Amino acid sequence: MRRFLKDRSGNFAIFTALMLVPVFGAAGLALDYSNALSIKTEIQGVADSAALAAIAESSAGVEQAYSMHGDGEVPLGASEALKFFKAQIEADTGYELDKVTAKVVKQNGRLFSVVDYRATVPTTLSKVLGKQSITVAGQARVEYQTEVYRDFYLLLDNTPSMGVGATPTDVSIMVANTPDKCAFACHIVKNGHEDKSSYYNLAKSLGVTTRINVVASATAALMDTAQDSRISSNQYRMGVYTFGERAEDTRLLEVVSPTTDLKSAKAKAAKIDLMSIPKQGYDNDQQTDFDRALTQVGEKMGNAGSGLTANDPEKILFFVSDGVGDSYKPTDCTKKTTGGRCQEPIDIRHCQALKDKGYKIAILYTTYLPLPTNGWYNTWIKPFQDEIPRKMKACASPELFFEVSPTEGISEAMNQLFLKIVNTPRLTG
Structure with a gap:
């Protein structure tokens, strides 16, 4: 036995066999x-x-x-x-x-x-x-x-590009009746007086509906949807904003301050009109400053709340636009500029800044219509046409993007997007 215990030969194989099971x-x-x-x-x-x-x-x-x-x-x-x-x-x-x-x-x-x-x-x-x-x-x-309190801030793009015909038929009528084949109903106001010869008045005389007309009507109708959807009279507040009334003073315009009086808000929203310009090509057409509008509306919104009480409402930016910015932005434009003029899809950095503060962003993208007869479009917009909807979707919060084409109903789309927001349950754990 003593010799057996002292014997070390073959111990590697024995230990290997013993270790196989635990390994x-x-x-x-x-x-x-x-x-x-x-x-x-x-x-x-x-x-x-x-x-x-x-x-x-x-x-x-x-x-x-x-x-x-x-x-x-x-x-x-x-x-x-x-x-x-x-x-x-x-x-x-x-x-x-x-x-x-x-x-x-x-x-x-x-x-x-x-x-x-x-x-x-x-x-x-x-x-x-x-x-x-x-x-x-x-x-x-x-x-x-079942009763989430929410403040909606409706930011409506009313800049000159929203004066385009609302449908392909409206566009065709404008092109056929303007010497320069222009599809835009430019709203010219000189020294406070309406220019009766402007394409804005031509569109009216031809019975043409412009994109901003439809958006204003749809915004007014949305007030009815909100009123019918709320459980209590103070559950939803609506504020309505545009990019300004006149091109000479482009800044965020508060059409309706946040209110629970949705009947009054409806009446004011229905009167929203296209931004006026003093002449064709004024300020190099740089009136669509998305960066400024998003920053200024963010300053209006205050702190984002939980939605549990009327004093602590959720904050939702409801943005309606055709998605193309046009402003003086010589240094950090995402596309090539001309004399500092920046024409680009929406810069999502400003969207992200709002989302980082806890705001939700709902986007209703009114499809930017290709204008193949327009030289300016072909040179500056057509190269990034495909990016426009992608950037608008990236700007929106998850599941809160809706694209509506000219042949679809903008009013129906706004209602659907609103109802999607108010009817979404929350996964809490």
Whole structure:
């Protein structure tokens, strides 16, 4: 026995054999836990979706909650969450679902949707260590506030480019009736007096509708939608702004200060008109200063709130434009300039600055119409035509971008975008 204990020959092979089990076990444990984590992420995504589906605006759960006189559980919401969850994982393999529960509760004007789950994931190599399975569990929680207080700041581009015909037919009529084949209804006012020979008046006499006419009408109609959608009279405040009344004084113009009197706001919004210019080519047509407008409206908006009370409302910038800036910007223009004149898609740096302050930005992009008969367009705008919608979408907060073509209804699009904002539940954990 003494000689056996002193004998060291063959010990490498023995120790190697002894170490194989824990080495393979540890490697297997890492792989199995990685697989379990992947499966948990997958199930969590389904749980999030189920919790959201339970209190979507069109769901039976929300309808039942609205009909309740007080607080309490909403059985239909819980049923919808479970139904959605089970439908999504029905074909999934690789784990066994041990438990899933759902609850939807109405409390203090808010709906809370909660989905809990637990699943067992079989192991593979970890079995050599005696571990047969890994348990994963989690919770999805969604809050839907039935009465979110919001301040909307409607920034409407009323600069000369918005004097273009509202539809291809309107554009064709203007081109056919102007000696220079101009599609824009330039609004010329000299020394406070309307120039009766301007294309603005020509458009009116021809029955042509311009883009700004449609935007003004749609903004007025939006006030009705907001009034019909609100639960209490002070839930939404609306402020309306343009780029200015006159080209000689281009600055943010407050058409309607933020108010809950939406009937009054509607009347004022309906009167919004195209910015006037004293003559063709005034100030090298540099009246569309997006950078300045976004900065100035941001100064008006104040601190972004939670939306839980009327004194702490969410702040939403609702921006309607054709997406092409034209201003004096000689140093940091994103495109080539001419004499300091900068024609470019919207500079999203100014959008990001607003989003960094907690504001949401909703963009209604009124498609910039190609003007192939216009030499200025072909030289300066056509080269970046494809970038215009992409930059406008990048300016918007996620899911709050809407492009409306001339053949579609701007009023309907504004309503849809507004309703999307006010009907969006929030995933809270």
